[in-house]
Amino acid sequence: MGKIAQLHRLLETKKISCKELTEAYLRAIEADNKALNAYVRITPDTALQAACAVDKKIAAGEAICLLEGIPMTLKDNISTRGMETACCSRILQGYVPIYDAFVWQELKARNAVLLGKANMDEFAMGSTCENSCYGGAKNPRNLTHVSGGSSGGAASAVGGNLAVYGLGSDTGGSIRQPASFCGLVGLKPTYGAVSRFGLVAFASSLDQIGPITQDAEDAAIVFDAISGKDPQDSTSCGSEEPAVPGLSKSLSGLRVGIAEEYFEGIRGDVKASLEQAISVFREMGAELVPVGLPSIRYALPVYYILACAEASSNLGRYDGIRYGYQAAGYSSIHDMICRTRSEGFGAEVKRRILLGTYVLSSGYYDAYYKKAQKLRGAVIQDFTEAFSRCDMILAPTVPMTAFESGSAGQRDAVETYLTDICTVPVNIAGIPAVSVPCGLDGEGLPIGMQLIGNHFRERTILNAARQYEEATGRVWIRSAEMGVKL
Structure with a gap:
């Protein structure tokens, strides 16, 4: 049983009130957030108001759904009406949206308890969370290491037991990579399965909202809640089937694709953990199928060209005239x-805007942007052919484990960008993937495995993740020694 179901049972049986539960999380945040820096904004009034509403329903004998009264967090790029949403950027400080993001509308309707807004890399651009104007979030497994990015605050909060689950955004791995670094489950849904309405845009053809949780069951519960079709987002189509009912299906006969391209250049201990995981799937009756994905070797440059091009356009609206930061003196x-x-913009954001403007400029559009779009088509075609032979693909989430905090100046900048090498193909193709913990390195830092599905096959990959957790005795699902203990 996942943590959400456990807390739901405690609330239903009145062994704990929702107010007591919420206050326990708020106390834990007060005690531990200074060390983790997971939250940039704490919302006790909003949280306690929702908690009291849940307690009233329970007292009146009304049934509550699984997510009612469950304490959670939102990444700071998900709009919340009447509550500052700054994308952890100086240029948006003081901006208060006048509407809620679709995902928050759905969760608010279920009386979700919002504890606060989570730290992130500025405008979701980064792989360590250290690009935040508030400073980076720390890894709850080892406070001297980063939590990952860009949804590092949500991963730090969930991994540090300062929230039951969090919502992040994934443009090139920004949910899966911090989930891998912190030993959590992170789901990047199919493009369009979850509405992007109210998500502050980085790269509109790649962005997708998804959950960070402690296990696959919780990820499925949250995904089902936020994956409705939204008329306010023209790319929204919702999910084809709910994920939770499919979590007990046997993996016997499941065709698991193994692509050699995904295992090139990954660290030895990461590869060893993945090979052990492959053996577990074989023992569960899955059929291992070799597949070829030759175009994914071009995925990283394709991603950075397309993402930066879209960012240069999306971030053009921040000019100091309508909202946010404005320079004090000017002529x-x-x-x-x-x-x-x-x-107002940090160094990494300015770097990506400049790169995006360059590849879209006259004389370079055909040489870079147009070529990248053609290669995007090749990546999509490779996945299409692979899924004609298998039901899902097993791969590493990240080629390494979490970096030490503050080590950016000591490592090659390229190394940081290479953390995305296994995750960006999924965003380019618009398909779903889930990161699941599958091992530890010599320092006890988590290693993540990525299960990749065809379009709208979240049920398949979440079931496979759940079965893997059960087959391994949930040995890789561990809580940090901080936060709420329930």
Whole structure:
């Protein structure tokens, strides 16, 4: 039984009130958030208001759904009406949305208890969470290491027992990579399965909202709650089938694709853990099928060209005129915009805007952007052919484990970008993937396995993740020695 179901049972049987549960999490945040830096904004009034509403329903004998009264967090790029949403960027500090994101509308309707907004890399651009204007979130498994990015705050909160689950966004691995670093489950849904309405855009053709949880069952519960069709998002189509009812299906006969391209260049201990996981799937009756994905070797440059091009367009709206930060001194409107953007954006965001503007500029569009779009088609075609031979693909989530905090100046910048090498193909193709913990390195830092499915096959990969957890005795599902103990 997952943590959400356990807490639901405690609430239903009145062994704990929702107010007591919420206050326990708020106390834990007060005690441990200084060390973790998982939250950038704490919302006790909002949380306790929802908790009291749940307690009233229970007292009146009304049934509550699984997510009612469950304490959770939202990444700071998910809009919350009346509550600051700054994307952990100086340029958006003070911005208070006048509407809720679709996912928060759905969860709020279920009386979800929002504890606060979670830390992140500025505008979701980064792999360590250290690009946040508030400083980076720490890894609850080892506070000297990063939590990953860009949804590092949500992973730090869930892994540190300061939230039961969190919602993040995944543009190139920003849910799965921090989940891998922190020993959690992170689901990147099919593009369009979850509405992007109210998500502050980074790269619109790649962004997708999804859950970070302690196990696969919880990920399935949250996914089912947020995956409705939304008329406010033209790319939204919802999920084809709920995931939770499919979590007990045998893996006998399941065709698991193994692509050699995914295992090239990964660290030895990561590869060894993946090979052990492959053996577990074989013992559960799955059929291992070799598949070829030759185009994914181009996925990383394709991703950074397309993502940066879209970012340069999306971030053009931040000019200091309508909302957010505005430079104090300037001589003209052009000077004001220039100063505002120079002072308001961090170094990594400016780097990506400049790169995106360059590849879209006259004389370079055909050489870079157009070529990248063609290669995107090749990546999609490779996955299409692979899924004609298998039901899912097993791969590493990240080629290594979590970096030490503050080590950016000591490692090659390319190494940080390479953390995305296994995750970005999924976003390019618009297909779902889930990261599941499958081992530990010599320092006790988690190693993640990625299960990749065809379009709208979240049920398949979440069931496989759940069966793997059960087959291994849930040995890799561990809680950090901090936060709420329930």
